[in-house]
Each structure stands twice: as C-alpha cells, then as structure tokens.
Amino acid sequence: xxxxxxxxxVARIRSLEASLLTDSVIDxxxxxxxxxxxxxxxxxxxxxxxxxGLDASAMLKREEEKTWEVIREVAPDLSVFxxxxxxxxxxxxxxxxxxxxxxxxxxxxxxDDCAIPGSEMLGIVxxxxxxxxxxxxxxxxxxxxxxxxxxRDGQLCDVIVDRAALDAIYEAGRNSKxxxxxxxxxxxxxxxxxxxxxxxxxxxxxxxxxRRALADCESVSAEQLAKAALAGSEAIGExxxxxxxxxxxxxxxxxxxxxxxxxxxxxMDTIRPQKYNAFSVGPLVAxxxxxxxxxxxxxxxxxxxxxxFPDEAIRERVRExxx
Amino acid sequence: xxxxxxxxxxxxxxxxxxxFLAGAGSALGVGIxxxxxxxVVSEDPSKFAKVLIMQLLPGTQGIYGLLVGFITLSKIxxxxxxxxxxxxxxxxxxxxxxxxxxIVGLISGKSQGKTAAAAIGIVAKKPxxxxxxxLFPAMVETYAILALLISILAVSGIQV
Numbered sequence: 001x002x003x004x005x006x007x008x009x010v011a012r013i014r015s016l017e018a019s020l021l022t023d024s025v026i027d028x029x030x031x032x033x034x035x036x037x038x039x040x041x042x043x044x045x046x047x048x049x050x051x052x053g054l055d056a057s058a059m060l061k062r063e064e065e066k067t068w069e070v071i072r073e074v075a076p077d078l079s080v081f082x083x084x085x086x087x088x089x090x091x092x093x094x095x096x097x098x099x100x101x102x103x104x105x106x107x108x109x110x111x112d113d114c115a116i117p118g119s120e121m122l123g124i125v126x127x128x129x130x131x132x133x134x135x136x137x138x139x140x141x142x143x144x145x146x147x148x149x150x151x152r153d154g155q156l157c158d159v160i161v162d163r164a165a166l167d168a169i170y171e172a173g174r175n176s177k178x179x180x181x182x183x184x185x186x187x188x189x190x191x192x193x194x195x196x197x198x199x200x201x202x203x204x205x206x207x208x209x210x211r212r213a214l215a216d217c218e219s220v221s222a223e224q225l226a227k228a229a230l231a232g233s234e235a236i237g238e239x240x241x242x243x244x245x246x247x248x249x250x251x252x253x254x255x256x257x258x259x260x261x262x263x264x265x266x267x268m269d270t271i272r273p274q275k276y277n278a279f280s281v282g283p284l285v286a287x288x289x290x291x292x293x294x295x296x297x298x299x300x301x302x303x304x305x306x307x308x309f310p311d312e313a314i315r316e317r318v319r320e321x322x323x
Numbered sequence: 324x325x326x327x328x329x330x331x332x333x334x335x336x337x338x339x340x341x342x343f344l345a346g347a348g349s350a351l352g353v354g355i356x357x358x359x360x361x362x363v364v365s366e367d368p369s370k371f372a373k374v375l376i377m378q379l380l381p382g383t384q385g386i387y388g389l390l391v392g393f394i395t396l397s398k399i400x401x402x403x404x405x406x407x408x409x410x411x412x413x414x415x416x417x418x419x420x421x422x423x424x425x426i427v428g429l430i431s432g433k434s435q436g437k438t439a440a441a442a443i444g445i446v447a448k449k450p451x452x453x454x455x456x457x458l459f460p461a462m463v464e465t466y467a468i469l470a471l472l473i474s475i476l477a478v479s480g481i482q483v
Contacts, residue, residue, distance in 0.1 A: 007355055007440050011362030014447040015370075074362075278359075278441035 001077050003279040009074035010283045016070065017275070017287065019046060020323045021294050029298065030314050035305040042298065056302050060295055067291040068113055071284060080281050083172040083181055084288060085114035087188075090165035092118050093133075093141055094158060096125040101148045136171070140164035159213045166192055166215035180282040183270050184289070189217040191263045194245060197229040197236055198252060198259075205229075219244050257317050264293055264319045272322065290322030297321070326411060331399060333414025337421030338395040341474065344425035345388025345467075348432020352381025355436035356460075359443040366447075373446050373453050380460045381435040384428035387471040391424045394478050407483050420477030427470035435463040 025045065032038045039054040048059035071081060088111040095109045099122065110118020116133070124130065125145065130138045140160060148157040166189050173185020193214045200210045207230050214222035220243055228235040233252075240249035251262035267289060274286035297319045304314035360374035393402065395417060400406040409417075438460040445456035 004355060004437075007358040008362040011359035011440065011443055011447060012366055013362075014444040015363050015366035018448050278437070278444050 001281075005076045006279055006281055006284065009076065010278055010280075012070075012074050013283050013287045017290075017323055020290060021045065021298070021321055022323055023321050026297060026301070026318055026321060029301050030311055030318060032305065035302055038298075038302055038305055047298075056306075060299055060302075063291070063295050064113060067288060067295075071288055075281070075284055077281075080176070080178060080181065080285070081288065082115060083169055083176070083185060084285070085111075086169050086172065087165055088114035089116050089121075090137075090161055090168070092116060092121040093125070093137065094144070094161040096121040097141070097145050097148055097157060097161070098154060100125045101145065136168055137164070159209070162192075162196075163213055163215055170215060170217055178281050178285070180271060180274060180285045184267075184285065186217055186219055187267055187270060189215050190220040190245065191248075191266075193217065193220050193222060193225055194236075194240065194248065194252075195259075197225045198233070198256075201229040201233055201236060261317060261319060264296070268293060268320050268322055275323070286322065293319055294321065327408075329411040330409030330414035331406070333411060334395060334399045334409055334417040335401070337414075337418035337478075338392040340418070340425040341388045341395065341421040341428075342392040343388075345391075345428025345432065346385040348429035349382050349385030349388075350432075351429075352384070352432040352434075352436025352439065353378060355433070356381055356439035356443065359440035363443055363447045370446055370450060373450060374443050377439045377443050377446065377457065377460065380439050380457070380464070381432050383464060384424075384432040384435070384467050387424050387467055388428050391421055391471065391474045391478060394475060395421060398478060398481075398483060409483055413481060413483055416481050417478060420474055420481060422474075423470040423477075424467075424474040427466055431463050431467040431470075435460050435467075438463055 025041075029038050029041060032041060035056065036054065039056060039059065042048070042059065043054065048054075048062050052058035052062045072078065075081065092110050092114065093116075095118070099105060099109070110121065112118055116124075124132050125141070128145070130141045130145075133141055144157045144160040144164075147160060148154065169185050170189045173182045173189075176182055176185070196213045197210065200213065205213075207226060210226040210229050211222070214226055216222050220240075224239055225236070228239040237249040237253060240246060240252075248259060248262050248266070251258040271282075271286035271289055274282040277283050300317050300319075301314055304317070356378040360378045363374050364371050396402040399409060399417070442456040442459050445452055449456075
C-alpha cells in the first residue's frame with residue numbers, strides 16, 4: 001500500500017500520542033500512596049470511562065479496547081496488524097485444546113480482542129473443525145490436540161503451539177514490506193527464544209526438547225542457543241554477548257524481571273524513530289505497541305500498589321515510555 | 324496557413340501547461356495536507372485554524388500557474404481583444420517560458436503537501452511550535468517563487 005494512504009491515520013495518531021503517558025506521569029503513579037490515588041490520577045488523564053469508574057481491571061481492559069477501536073477506525077489495511085495478535089490467537093488455541101481435552105471449564109482464559117476470539121476457537125476445537133483455522137494453524141492444532149489426548153502432556157502441547165506461534169510471527173515478519181513489522185517479528189521471536197532457553201536451562205530440559213521449543217530467527221541461532229542452554233546459564237550469557245542482545249544478557253544476570261524490562265525497553269527503542277515518520281503504517285504499529293507497553297506498566301504499578309510493594313520494587317519493573 | 328497558426332497554438336499550450344501542471348501540483352499538495360489536517364481535527368477540533376493554514380500552503384503553486392497563464396493570454400491578445408499574429412518560433416518561446424512554473428509547480432506542490440502533512444504532525448503534538456512548523460513547508464515555496472519569477476520575466480521579455 002502507498003505510504004501516502006496513511007497520511008490521515010498518522011496525523012490522527014500524532015494527536016493521540018500527545019495523550020500517551022510520559023515517564024514523569026509514570027513516576028507520579030509510582031509515588032502515589034495507594035492504588036486508589038493511582039486510579040484517580042489515571043482517570044484525570046482520561047483513562048477508563050464512566051462505566052469503568054475506578055475499577056482497575058475494567059479500566060485497563062477499556063484502555064486496550066480503546067486502542068484497537070482507534071486502529072480499526074484509522075487503518076486503511078488491518079491485515080498489517082494481524083501479526084500483533086498472533087500470540088493471542090495461538091493462546092486461544094492452546095486454552096481451547098486444554099479445555100476440551102481435560103473437560104475442565106475455566107473462566108477468563110481466552111482473549112476476545114483478536115482474529116479468532118475464545119468462543120469461536122472453543123467451537124472449532126470442540127467440533128474438531130480444524131479446517132476452519134488458517135492454513136498454518138490447522139495442522140498445528142490437530143497435532144497439539146492429538147498429542148494432549150494421547151500423552152496427557154500439557155507441556156508438550158504448549159511447546160507445539162508456542163513454537164507454531166513464533167514460526168507464524170517470524171514468517172509474517174519476513175513476508176512484510178513494512179520495516180517495523182519485520183523488526184517486531186525478529187525481536188519478538190529472538191526474545192521469546194532467549195526466555196525459553198533460560199527456562200529450559202533452569203528446569204534441566206533435554207537438547208531435543210529445547211530444539212523443539214526454539215524457533216529459528218536471524219539475530220539468534222536456535223541451535224547455538226539450545227546448546228548453550230544445555231551447558232548452563234553462563235553459556236547462555238556468553239553466547240548472547242556476541243549477539244545484538246548483549247545488554248539483555250547483563251539484565252538476565254541481574255534478575256528475570258530486569259530482563260523482561262530490558263526486552264520491553266528494547267522494543268520501545270526499536271519503534272521510537274516512528275515518532276518522526278509522517279507517512280506509512282509504522283507510526284500506527286508503534287502507537288499500538290506503545291499503548292500495550294503503557295498498559296502493561298500501569299498494570300505492574302497497580303498490582304504493586306495493591307500488594308503494598310515498596311516503591312523501589314515497583315520502580316525497577318517500570319518500563320520506559322514511548323513519548 | 325496551418326503552419327502560421329501554429330504560433331498561437333504553441334503559446335496557448337504554454338498557458339495551459341502553466342495552469343494545468345502547477346494547478347495539479349497544488350491539488351495534490353493540498354489534498355495530502357488536507358488528509359493530515361482532517362486527522363488532527365478529528366481528535367482536536369481546536370487546532371482547526373492552525374492546520375487550515377498549513378493545508379493552504381501548497382495552494383500557491385496553482386495561483387502562480389494561473390498568474391503566468393493570465394500574463395501569457397493577455398500578451399497574445401486572447402484576453403483583452405486584438406489577437407496578435409505569432410510566428411511558430413515565438414509561440415515555442417512562449418511555451419518554453421511557461422514550463423518553469425508548470426513543472427516546478429507540479430513537483431513543489433506535491434512536495435510541499437507532504438512537508439505540510441509532516442508539519443501538521445508538529446502542530447498536533449506541540450501547537451505552541453506552530454511558527455517553526457510553518458517554516459518547513461514554506462521553504463519549499465522558495466523554488467516555486469523562483470520558477471514563477473523566471474516564467475514571468477521570460478513571457479514578458481518575448482517580443483510579439
């Protein structure tokens with residue numbers, strides 16, 4: 001699509017960027033005495049609406065909805081955004097397979113703001129209509145369903161679906177003409193691989209298991225990472241120090257939460273140049289990711305306040321903002 | 324007989340080029356800037372006046388083209404009566420004289436529209452920086468003015 005087609009959308013997003021939370025507002029939130037104060041401050045900033053009031057989870061849910069409402073309204077081509085919701089769609093698949101195979105019903109385990117919402121996914125899995133799923137998902141759904149049914153190994157089912165999700169994200173990135181989508185896909189897959197490798201190392205998984213879980217990407221070699229995970233945490237850090245994720249290795253040594261924070265900050269660094277882009281889909285994708293990051297940060301702060309964590313503990317988990 | 328009348332045809336073609344090309348540039352530019360302006364106003368109607376000024380900046384090329392077109396038409400007597408006999412070579416000279424504003428108007432109009440759209444982004448986020456934001460698309464105007472100057476001097480200088 002011609003970049004000029006996005007002129008209206010980008011200008012509208014530019015206006016909306018003015019209402020994104022800045023680092024100083026996040027600082028104010030952290031300094032609030034209680035969760036109620038945080039919610040009042042957020043309400044002043046326009047978060048939530050008259051229905052959500054000062055209910056934290058309703059407010060955060062409403063903000064997620066608002067973001068997608070804007071994107072749906074302004075984007076000339078919504079298919080560009082599919083890749084952003086792949087993880088939610090595959091999560092729905094995983095949750096539906098487990099619910100059907102285990103016959104245990106749980107509430108609030110599905111995402112509804114994605115291409116295949118929970119109820120639809122549950123219907124597909126219940127009726128084994130995997131042909132209704134997109135091509136790259138149907139075979140995976142069948143495999144994960146059969147695996148869980150025959151082996152009752154929930155972790156193996158997770159690995160199959162999660163790996164398929166990463167492969168789908170990477171493939172979508174490779175096929176995309178938009179640089180921001182390519183960068184998003186590459187970063188998402190590489191960071192997911194690093195997280196998987198760290199977890200596998202800590203739980204002492206076999207090389208075959210790690211190989212099965214890791215997805216290929218350009219910036220990280222799945223094979224080398226798998227071997228490093230087998231050798232130990234130092235080997236993972238050593239391998240990463242020679243890649244674009246060297247700083248992430250340092251954060252990993254610090255703590256898992258420092259690494260998570262580094263991952264999100266890195267994503268913000270990647271998308272920040274879009275603030276100066278007047279055309280193309282880049283600023284729209286960046287806005288969507290910035291909102292997700294903002295909502296995640298606010299959720300961390302509110303959870304910290306609810307559980308009366310010290311401000312410092314909350315502060316070290318707070319992400320950098322886009323604006 | 325046909326050869327003799329070619330002079331006026333060339334001259335008219337020159338006037339048409341000036342109006343058509345420069346006007347098309349402005350239409351493209353104002354259209355692009357207008358989309359950006361609509362995006363901002365849909366979120367913040369209070370910025371209407373500022374973004375409207377930005378949108379209008381690429382509109383000048385069309386006016387320059389119109390001006391050169393008028394001068395050309397009055398020079399060859401189509402406006403004001405008393406059409407003059409123009410040789411084919413003089414007609415071609417007038418056509419060449421009209422081309423600067425036509426071509427530069429088309430290119431600068433579209434470029435100015437894109438710059439104005441980007442500058443509207445500044446107004447959207449920092450309305451107090453309106454003055455600075457306006458300078459960026461105004462820079463593109465320089466080249467349209469230079470082309471206008473040459474077209475007017477050339478058309479006026481041709482003896483008919």
